[in-house]
Amino acid sequence: MTFGIDDLPIRDELRGKSPYGAPQLDVPVRLNTNENPYPLPEPLVERIAERVREAARELNRYPDRDAVELRTELARYLTRTAGYEVALDNVWAANGSNEVIQQLLQTFAGPGRTAIGFEPSYSMHGLISRGTGTGWISGPRGEDFTIDVAAAGAVIAEHRPDVVFITSPNNPTGTAVEADTVLALYEAAQSARAGTAGAIVVVDEAYVEFSHRPSLLPLIEGRPNLVVSRTMSKAFGAAGLRLGYLAAHPAVVDAVQLVRLPYHLSAVTQATALAALEHTDTLLGYVEQLKTERDRLVGELRAIGYEVTESDANFVQFGRFDGEGAAHEVWQQILDRGVLVRDNGVPGWLRVTAGTPAENDAFLEAVRALMKERSEKEQSA
Ligand code: PMP
Numbered sequence: 001m002t003f004g005i006d007d008l009p010i011r012d013e014l015r016g017k018s019p020y021g022a023p024q025l026d027v028p029v030r031l032n033t034n035e036n037p038y039p040l041p042e043p044l045v046e047r048i049a050e051r052v053r054e055a056a057r058e059l060n061r062y063p064d065r066d067a068v069e070l071r072t073e074l075a076r077y078l079t080r081t082a083g084y085e086v087a088l089d090n091v092w093a094a095n096g097s098n099e100v101i102q103q104l105l106q107t108f109a110g111p112g113r114t115a116i117g118f119e120p121s122y123s124m125h126g127l128i129s130r131g132t133g134t135g136w137i138s139g140p141r142g143e144d145f146t147i148d149v150a151a152a153g154a155v156i157a158e159h160r161p162d163v164v165f166i167t168s169p170n171n172p173t174g175t176a177v178e179a180d181t182v183l184a185l186y187e188a189a190q191s192a193r194a195g196t197a198g199a200i201v202v203v204d205e206a207y208v209e210f211s212h213r214p215s216l217l218p219l220i221e222g223r224p225n226l227v228v229s230r231t232m233s234k235a236f237g238a239a240g241l242r243l244g245y246l247a248a249h250p251a252v253v254d255a256v257q258l259v260r261l262p263y264h265l266s267a268v269t270q271a272t273a274l275a276a277l278e279h280t281d282t283l284l285g286y287v288e289q290l291k292t293e294r295d296r297l298v299g300e301l302r303a304i305g306y307e308v309t310e311s312d313a314n315f316v317q318f319g320r321f322d323g324e325g326a327a328h329e330v331w332q333q334i335l336d337r338g339v340l341v342r343d344n345g346v347p348g349w350l351r352v353t354a355g356t357p358a359e360n361d362a363f364l365e366a367v368r369a370l371m372k373e374r375s376e377k378e379q380s381a
Contacts, residue, residue, distance in 0.1 A: 027339065027340045029340065029362045031359060032342040033239075034314060037355040040237055040276070040283075047279070055270070067093050070277075071088050074093060075088055081215070086217070090250060091245055091246070093244070095242040096242040097233070102128050104229075113163075117139060117164075117165040119141065120170075120345075121165065122172075122206075125165045134163070139152055139155045144175075157191075157192050162193075162199055162200065163200045163201075164199055166203050174351075186219075186225070199225060202228075203226065205229065206233070207314060207315075209287050210294065217247055224252070230247070231245075235287050238272075241273060243273045293356075293357060294313070297316045306318045306367070317351050318352065333370055337369065341363070
């Protein structure tokens with residue numbers, strides 16, 4: 001036996017666990033991690049090079065610890081697109097929204113405290129909870145993957161969580177959450193912790209730019225315990241940049257600074273993100289194309305005979321594949337045809353990210369062939 005993780009003095013709650021790991025396989029069509037399929041446009045690549053060159057001249061110095069210019073531009077973007085005015089002191093940025101979530105959990109949860117999410121949802125909410133020593137509570141979702149306020153409220157009342165995650169649009173199901181649901185759960189979370197400073201409710205809007213509905217950002221008005229988290233990984237087509245941000249009451253922004261590492265956002269990251277924000281309009285143009293492609297995927301998958309969950313995101317959940325391991329089998333069959341989709345472990349369902357029209361055609365061709373094979377088999381049986 002070779003020396004392994006379990007021979008090290010790791011924390012008990014990490015023993016026997018697996019790290020986050022969407023397969024990074026070398027296949028022609030990769031539609032498995034909800035990335036934007038469009039490379040950044042060449043003028044933006046040039047602008048990034050220019051801004052990074054400028055930043056490089058000062059790399060002997062630590063970067064702006066408070067990322068003031070970047071947060072100002074992010075606030076301007078939110079104000080313009082989310083229908084609610086936010087300013088520098090409402091916005092905080094970090095290395096991906098994963099780091100934003102980690103900072104929130106380090107600040108408002110941690111050992112002796114708990115967080116809840118309504119599953120299936122983004123698995124990192126639970127994994128980052130574990131990494132920060134936070135107890136994780138798996139809340140329920142309905143058959144149609146929406147959140148039932150009464151059922152969710154009952155679990156909140158029972159467990160009195162310190163942090164509540166509401167992902168809208170949700171990953172991996174694609175379903176959006178109504179503002180009324182968020183408001184009801186916010187109230188439930190505060191009254192469950194009555195007599196304390198309450199609970200933090202994090203609305204994870206990583207995919208909101210692809211939604212049919214407006215952002216839930218305006219709900220932060222008058223609700224200092226409500227936080228909206230965002231990312232440049234999806235709509236801005238910049239997953240490799242690692243830039244996430246949040247909008248909330250200025251007190252939340254002050255609070256997360258208690259746990260952030262000094263100079264956590266490199267000068268190169270800040271320069272690159274600022275360049276991307278200069279090209280917002282072009283990048284949002286790609287988002288419109290992806291929304292059209294997403295709707296096409298929904299329509300065509302239904303026409304082929306699959307069940308499809310309503311999607312407000314840049315991906316589509318489809319099924320149903322009945323029987324133990326059936327979804328994984330179909331995942332493998334699609335992969336055998338050169339297309340990588342995602343098996344998130346939701347029994348009976350797979351998820352496909354909207355790619356370029358050609359990538360989506362390749363995917364649709366693969367699943368059409370599979371469906372045809374299946375019906376031929378059924379007829380000859
Ligand atoms: N939230 C959700 C719901 C996600 O699906 C993802 C990425 N897949 C993230 C947050 C994290 O994104 P990033 O760290 O790239 O900003």
